[in-house]
Amino acid sequence: MKRLTALALALAATLAAVPVLAQDTLAKIKEKGVLTVGVKNDYKPWGFLDPSGKIVGLEIDLAQEVADKLGVKLEMIPVIAANRIEFLRQGRIDLILATLGDTADRRKQIGMIEPNYYAGATNVLAPKSAGLKKWEDLKGRKVCAVQGAYYNRRVSQIYSPELVVFPSVPDGLNALQGNNCVAFLFDDTLIVSTLAGGDPKWANYEMPLTSEDPQLWAVGVRLDDLDGAFGKLLKDMSVEWHKSGKLLALESKWGIKQSPYLIETNKKLKGGS
Amino acid sequence: MIAAFFERLNDVHGLNFSIFYDAFDRSRFLTGLWTTTYICVVSILASLAIGLLGVWIAGSNSRFGRLVVRIYVQFFRNTPPLVQLSFFYFAVGGLLPTVSDGFGGQSPLVSGTGWAIIAFSLFAGAFNVEIFRAGIEAVPETMVEAAESLGYTRFQLWRQIVLPLAFRICLPALNNNLVNLVKTTTLAYAIGVPELLYAASQIWSEMFNVREMMNVLLVTYVLLVAVLVWVMHRWEKAMRIPGYMP
Numbered sequence A: 001m002k003r004l005t006a007l008a009l010a011l012a013a014t015l016a017a018v019p020v021l022a023q024d025t026l027a028k029i030k031e032k033g034v035l036t037v038g039v040k041n042d043y044k045p046w047g048f049l050d051p052s053g054k055i056v057g058l059e060i061d062l063a064q065e066v067a068d069k070l071g072v073k074l075e076m077i078p079v080i081a082a083n084r085i086e087f088l089r090q091g092r093i094d095l096i097l098a099t100l101g102d103t104a105d106r107r108k109q110i111g112m113i114e115p116n117y118y119a120g121a122t123n124v125l126a127p128k129s130a131g132l133k134k135w136e137d138l139k140g141r142k143v144c145a146v147q148g149a150y151y152n153r154r155v156s157q158i159y160s161p162e163l164v165v166f167p168s169v170p171d172g173l174n175a176l177q178g179n180n181c182v183a184f185l186f187d188d189t190l191i192v193s194t195l196a197g198g199d200p201k202w203a204n205y206e207m208p209l210t211s212e213d214p215q216l217w218a219v220g221v222r223l224d225d226l227d228g229a230f231g232k233l234l235k236d237m238s239v240e241w242h243k244s245g246k247l248l249a250l251e252s253k254w255g256i257k258q259s260p261y262l263i264e265t266n267k268k269l270k271g272g273s
Numbered sequence B: 001m002i003a004a005f006f007e008r009l010n011d012v013h014g015l016n017f018s019i020f021y022d023a024f025d026r027s028r029f030l031t032g033l034w035t036t037t038y039i040c041v042v043s044i045l046a047s048l049a050i051g052l053l054g055v056w057i058a059g060s061n062s063r064f065g066r067l068v069v070r071i072y073v074q075f076f077r078n079t080p081p082l083v084q085l086s087f088f089y090f091a092v093g094g095l096l097p098t099v100s101d102g103f104g105g106q107s108p109l110v111s112g113t114g115w116a117i118i119a120f121s122l123f124a125g126a127f128n129v130e131i132f133r134a135g136i137e138a139v140p141e142t143m144v145e146a147a148e149s150l151g152y153t154r155f156q157l158w159r160q161i162v163l164p165l166a167f168r169i170c171l172p173a174l175n176n177n178l179v180n181l182v183k184t185t186t187l188a189y190a191i192g193v194p195e196l197l198y199a200a201s202q203i204w205s206e207m208f209n210v211r212e213m214m215n216v217l218l219v220t221y222v223l224l225v226a227v228l229v230w231v232m233h234r235w236e237k238a239m240r241i242p243g244y245m246p
Helices: A003-017 A024-032 A058-069 A084-089 A150-158 A168-178 A188-197 A229-243 A246-253 A260-272 B002-013 B023-059 B064-076 B081-095 B112-137 B141-149 B154-191 B198-205 B210-238
Strands: A034-039 A048-051 A073-078 A095-097 A110-127 A142-146 A160-164 A183-187 A212-222 B098-100 B104-107
Touching: A003 A183, A003 B210, A024 A034, A024 A058, A024 A229, A024 B104, A048 A058, A058 A073, A058 A229, A058 A246, A073 B104, A084 A095, A084 A110, A084 A212, A084 B098, A095 A168, A110 A168, A110 A188, A110 A229, A142 A150, A142 A168, A142 A212, A142 B064, A150 A160, A150 A183, A150 A212, A150 B023, A160 A168, A168 A183, A168 B081, A168 B154, A183 A188, A229 A246, A229 A260, A246 A260, A246 B198, B023 B064, B023 B112, B023 B154, B023 B198, B081 B104, B081 B112, B081 B154, B141 B154, B154 B198, B198 B210
Parallel strands: A034 A073, A034 A095, A142 A160, A142 A183
Antiparallel strands: A095 A212, A110 A183, A110 A212, B098 B104
16 A cells, blocks of 8 residues: 555656747747648548548648748648647647637637637537437437547537547547447538538438537647747738638638638638738 | 645646546546446456356367367457457447337447447457466366266366366466456547546546546556455465465
């Protein structure tokens, strides 16, 4: 027992060790000649693997643009929702471009670049035969989801489904296909693009509910970079992406329906200049 | 009282042990602890039963039976448990008939937790077959012959002489395997079974307290394994035969 206590104390001591981060990220990136970005590789069409195994997608295009602007090489690190914030804080990546929802809780942890480059909301993907009509229908039923998504907690607290949460998106979708759950809880943007993809696998599926809890997406940087040179550069780029219509063009390129948020922001920023 | 202490710890030192003051997180963590314990207990018992059955068939006169056991052991011992688990859940689970879920929909016959128990029992059972075999082969041949000459049937011989001795011989190896089984249960996280690792990762992806939860996890598993080892140790002591040293 004594030994166990000592062990517990030793573990507690490791808690106190906080990673030390260098201050000027921008200078470091230029010195290394590499920009390390955390991206998704299972989130079509924002970041996914093409048949040759390369990571491509809308967010990858944005990441490439940041790297080009800095005149450095782009290195992509695949992240999942559950580990991306930790990776950023530990300095393994310089920024997150991985469908990151901009929430108040997360703002305490990392810096969110404004204006946000995208907005999604929460919905479910379900077989038509399930006959779901309203959110309350999920009560007590098995619903697949993905780890680390911000809406898991909210949905389970309000509608109390029995969430079955998987490490990655394909696992969750496979479980849904295998009838392991009645619906798959996710961003409506991804659901729409999955259904519109024309894959016969999803022919009998639908997005039956009204999207809820609209959520902006943001590029994430470390807190001390937010007001530094690196953060400022990203903010300017984000404004430019909206103003020039680049984001709208990328949506068409990747076959996503034009989202009201982007159209609106584009108008607003154009009018303001 | 405890909750207040941990809330202060979070406010003052930024050490966020949310499971001690946030009711939602606590219930998730306790559910995880219960699920892990449940999977462990059922899998341990089932794997022991499989081990005994397997070693009984492996020592029988049926050639077909011996072959089946050999194939089973090779298959489950030589493939990664995570692959077995995914295979059961994603491949086999989809082929089984579904049952009504009480909401007018259909749900699979075996839940994720069910598959986890099945996969881990078979995985650990394969090792147990080999462990028991080692123990049985270490029982002195002379003792078996002596019993046979007294007219023991094969079953009596096993029950009263071979197994009691074999058990004592193979307990250290069995302990090892069962401790391994407890640690293997974390793999159930990959198929969405709400066990400890799953609960912890849910909590840290929302609360951003990875470092704290990792420590809680490590300590929890140390304690879980300590309980198992203590039980096995008590059992070993209870079974000691004074003067018998294999």
